Amino acid sequence: MFPRSFDxxxxxxxxxxxxxxxxxxxxxxxxxxxxxLIPLMKLxxxxxxxxxxxxxxxxxxxxxxxxxxxxxxxxxxxxxxRSELIRRRYPAMAAAAPLISDPLVRxxxxxxxxxxxxxxxxxxxxxxxxxxxxxxxxxxxxERRIPVSEFVQGPFTTTLDPTEIATEVDIxxxxxxxxxxxxxxxxxxxxxxxxxxxxxxxxxxRKVERAGIGLTAVGPANIKATEAEQLLAGAELDGxxxxxxxxxxxxxxxxxxxxxxxxxxxxAMVRVFVSRALNAAAAGKAA
Amino acid sequence: xxxxxxxxxxxxxxxxxxxEPRRLLVHWIREALGLTxxxxxxxxxxxxxxxxLLDGTPVKSCTMFAVQADGRRVTTVEGLQQDGxxxxxxxxxxxxxxxxxxxxxxxxxxMGAALLEENPDPSEDDVRWAISGNLCRCTGxxxxxxxxxxxxxxxxxxxxxxHA
Ligand SMILES: Cc1cc2nc3c(=O)[nH]c(=O)nc-3n(C[C@H](O)[C@H](O)[C@H](O)COP(=O)(O)OP(=O)(O)OC[C@H]3O[C@@H](n4cnc5c(N)ncnc54)[C@H](O)[C@@H]3O)c2cc1C
Ligand code: FES
Ligand code: FES
Numbered sequence: 001m002f003p004r005s006f007d008x009x010x011x012x013x014x015x016x017x018x019x020x021x022x023x024x025x026x027x028x029x030x031x032x033x034x035x036x037l038i039p040l041m042k043l044x045x046x047x048x049x050x051x052x053x054x055x056x057x058x059x060x061x062x063x064x065x066x067x068x069x070x071x072x073x074x075x076x077x078x079x080x081x082r083s084e085l086i087r088r089r090y091p092a093m094a095a096a097a098p099l100i101s102d103p104l105v106r107x108x109x110x111x112x113x114x115x116x117x118x119x120x121x122x123x124x125x126x127x128x129x130x131x132x133x134x135x136x137x138x139x140x141x142x143e144r145r146i147p148v149s150e151f152v153q154g155p156f157t158t159t160l161d162p163t164e165i166a167t168e169v170d171i172x173x174x175x176x177x178x179x180x181x182x183x184x185x186x187x188x189x190x191x192x193x194x195x196x197x198x199x200x201x202x203x204x205x206r207k208v209e210r211a212g213i214g215l216t217a218v219g220p221a222n223i224k225a226t227e228a229e230q231l232l233a234g235a236e237l238d239g240x241x242x243x244x245x246x247x248x249x250x251x252x253x254x255x256x257x258x259x260x261x262x263x264x265x266x267x268a269m270v271r272v273f274v275s276r277a278l279n280a281a282a283a284g285k286a287a
Numbered sequence: 288x289x290x291x292x293x294x295x296x297x298x299x300x301x302x303x304x305x306x307e308p309r310r311l312l313v314h315w316i317r318e319a320l321g322l323t324x325x326x327x328x329x330x331x332x333x334x335x336x337x338x339x340l341l342d343g344t345p346v347k348s349c350t351m352f353a354v355q356a357d358g359r360r361v362t363t364v365e366g367l368q369q370d371g372x373x374x375x376x377x378x379x380x381x382x383x384x385x386x387x388x389x390x391x392x393x394x395x396x397x398m399g400a401a402l403l404e405e406n407p408d409p410s411e412d413d414v415r416w417a418i419s420g421n422l423c424r425c426t427g428x429x430x431x432x433x434x435x436x437x438x439x440x441x442x443x444x445x446x447x448x449x450h451a
Contacts, residue, residue: 101420
C-alpha cells in the first residue's frame with residue numbers, strides 16, 4: 001500500500017518546525033513515531049501534502065522531574081516501560097506502558113503522539129486523564145497549556161491548532177503516598193483495548209486525598225470519571241465506597257457493542273476493573 | 288513532490304539513493320537494495336515479518352518511510368552473519384528447528400538478536416515477551432523460543448574465558 005505523494009521536511013529545531021507548520025498548516029502533518037499516522041496514510045485516510053518529521057529535533061526526548069514530570073514529544077512508550085523513575089513514582093504509567101500495542105510499535109510510538117492522535121481506544125489518554133496532566137503546545141513563539149480533559153474532544157479530534165506542536169505532556173507531582181494502576185482487557189497481545197481503566201490515587205494517611213480515573217474504549221473519547229473521583233476524594237477505601245465508585249464509573253461509560261464485546265459486557269468490565277483497582281489500593285493501605 | 292537523496296548504513300555498508308518520500312523503508316530495502324530477506328507479511332503494521340534493526344532497535348519497516356532512515360544504521364537479516372560465519376541466533380534456528388515455512392523467520396531472528404544484546408540469558412517468558420509483536424503461522428512458537436535460548440547458551444560459551 002502506498003500513501004499519496006507528499007513533500008518530506010525534516011527540521012532540526014523546534015523553531016524551524018514551527019515556521020514550516022505556520023506556512024503549511026492544514027496541508028501538513030507532524031510525524032512523531034508514525035505508528036498511527038503512517039498506517040492511516042497507507043490506507044489514505046490521511047493524505048497530507050507535507051510531512052514534518054520532528055524526530056531530528058533535539059531536546060524533545062527527555063523524561064524528567066522538576067516539581068512535575070515532563071515527558072517530551074519524542075519519548076517513546078518503550079522509554080516509559082524501561083524508566084526506573086516511572087516505576088518508582090508513577091505506577092499507573094508503568095502499568096500501562098507494557099500493555100500498549102507490541103514491542104516493535106512501542107519502540108517508535110510516542111506518548112504525546114498517542115494523545116494527539118486521540119483514538120478513543122488509545123491507552124495513554126486515560127492514564128493522563130487520571131493523573132490530571134496538561135499538554136504543552138507551541139505555536140510560533142507562543143506557548144499554552146491545555147488540560148488533557150479539554151484537549152481530547154472526540155474521536156481523533158483535539159483542540160490542537162494545525163499550526164501547533166505539542167512539545168510535552170506535564171504530569172503533576174503525585175505526592176509521596178500514591179497508588180496507581182492500569183488494567184486492560186485485550187483479545188491478544190498488541191490489540192487495542194476492549195476496555196481499559198486507569199486509576200491514580202494520592203493518599204493523606206488512610207484517606208484518599210485526590211483520585212483520578214480514566215476509561216478507555218468505552219465512549220467516543222477517553223472518559224474522565226469525575227463523579228467517582230469526587231466521591232473518593234476525602235474518603236476511606238471501605239467496601240461500600242469502592243462499590244459505589246465502581247458503579248459510578250460503569251454509569252459514566254458509554255460503550256457500544258462491537259466485535260470486542262457487547263455494551264453490557266464492557267460496562268460490567270469497567271465495574272470489575274475499578275473495583276479490583278480500588279481493592280488493591282485498600283489492601284496496600286491495610287498492609 | 289521532491290525526491291530526496293538518502294544515505295543509510297545497511298549491514299555495515301553505506302548505501303546512497305534517491306527516493307520518493309512516500310517510499311516505505313521495506314520497499315526500499317527489498318527493491319532498491321535487492322535484500323529480499325525482509326518480508327512483507329500483512330502490510331498493516333500487525334505481523335512483524337518486516338522487522339529490521341534501526342540503530343540496533345527493532346522496528347516495522349512497513350511502518351516507516353525510507354527517508355526517515357537517512358543518516359542511520361539499518362540491519363536486516365542478511366546482516367546477521369559476519370565474515371561467512373552464522374550468527375548464534377541463525378545456528379539456533381537451525382539446531383532447534385525454529386522455522387517451518389520461514390516467512391516470519393527474519394523478523395524472529397532479528398528480535399532474538401536484539402534481545403540477546405540487552406539480555407544475554409533470557410528466560411522463556413523474556414523471549415515470548417520480546418517476540419510478542421511477531422506472528423508465526425507455523426511453529427506454535429515453541430521451537431522459536433528454544434532457538435533463541437540455544438543462541439544465548441552458544442553466545443555465552445563463545446565468550447572469552449567461558450567454560451564450555
Ligand atoms: C499494530 C498496532 C497496535 C497498536 N496498539 C495500540 C494500543 O494497544 N494502545 C494504544 O494506545 N495505541 C496503540 N497503537 C497506536 C500507537 O500507540 C501509536 O504509536 C500512537 O497512538 C501514536 O504515536 P506516534 O508517536 O506513533 O504518533 P504518529 O503516528 O507520528 O502521529 C499520530 C498523530 O498525532 C500527530 N502528532 C504526533 N505528535 C505530535 C506532536 N508532538 N504535536 C502535534 N501533533 C502530533 C500526528 O500529526 C498524527 O496526526 C497501535 C499501533 C499499531 C500500529
Ligand atoms: S508487514 Fe510490516 S508488520 Fe506486517
Ligand atoms: S515459520 Fe512459517 S510463519 Fe513462522
